[in-house]
Amino acid sequence: MTDIIYLRLRNRAQVKPNEKVILGHMAQVLAPEEIRNDLLNLPVYQVKEEDKNIVIIDVMKVIQFIQAKHPNLEVQTVGPPQTIIEVVYEKKHMSMPLFVFVWLLLFVGAALAIMNFHEDVxxxxxxxxxxxxxxxxxxxxxxxxxxxxxxxxxxxxxxxxxxxxxxxxxxxxxxxxxxxxxxxxxxxxxxxxxxxxxxxxxxxxx
Structure with missing residues (x-):
């Protein structure tokens, strides 16, 4: 007997550098309880350094991974055909002098724009x-x-x-x-x- 599962890819998912992307990171899965956890933990992609910060995973590749491990499953897909995997690196803390400089630059620029508009009209x-x-x-x-x-x-x-x-x-x-x-x-x-x-x-x- 062939079981039917429903798969909905997320538009975007965030992962850490060198993290293994599993199906649960990038998709919602509706499946029988006895196989649902196994599907959610199914490895789909291994993030590499050369990937930089964006990886695109196509739904056809996901179906191939699922059917390779569960050949008797019928996969029905809904939603977007691709997921954007965003590799999130640790953010550098902004220095206070740089923050003050950018704030002043924006403040003065906005003030000049308003004053120039008032002068024009x-x-x-x-x-x-x-x-x-x-x-x-x-x-x-x-x-x-x-x-x-x-x-x-x-x-x-x-x-x-x-x-x-x-x-x-x-x-x-x-x-x-x-x-x-x-x-x-x-x-x-x-x-x-x-x-x-x-x-x-x-x-x-x-």
Missing amino acids: SMPEVHQKLYTVLTGQEVAKPLLFQIPYSFGLGLGMILFFNHLFRKRINEEPSPLEVEMFNYQQDLDQYVIMNENKESMRHLDDN
């Missing part, structure tokens, strides 16, 4: 005209508008990015997080197409 003149329209007086520095506007600009940035330092304001993703997600999706697709040898066939392939 003549924001001071706009505030002066609004003050004149509402109060009937002409002043060079309408602080009644400029001070609330400055606080509102900072508050608007916090609400736009949906973060106050590391604290999320609500569960809705910010536009920056959405853009980072789309970038990661495009990057994963590029890596899969270029690093997976099974996804392309060249004229000089046997």
Whole structure:
């Protein structure tokens, strides 16, 4: 009697350098209890130094490993056809002087960008005209508008990015997080197409 198992590869899995990748790292498996643990611990790939930080494992290779050990199993796959194995190396601690330098660089750059934008759209003149329209007086520095506007600009940035330092304001993703997600999706697709040898066939392939 042939048993049927269901296999769903994860989009991405993280492992340590020189670690042995087992099926449980990279896939969800629905199988009879008597063979499920054996399948989850099935070795699929051994990470090597020349792999650097990305390895692509195709679902066809996984099926070959499964059927080599359990020839009577019928494998039904759902989900993505490849898994990206990310080799995570130990991160180096950032030095405090470097952190302060990068923080100042970003702060000054953001401040200059905002000031240049305000200069391009003549924001001071706009505030002066609004003050004149509402109060009937002409002043060079309408602080009644400029001070609330400055606080509102900072508050608007916090609400736009949906973060106050590391604290999320609500569960809705910010536009920056959405853009980072789309970038990661495009990057994963590029890596899969270029690093997976099974996804392309060249004229000089046997």
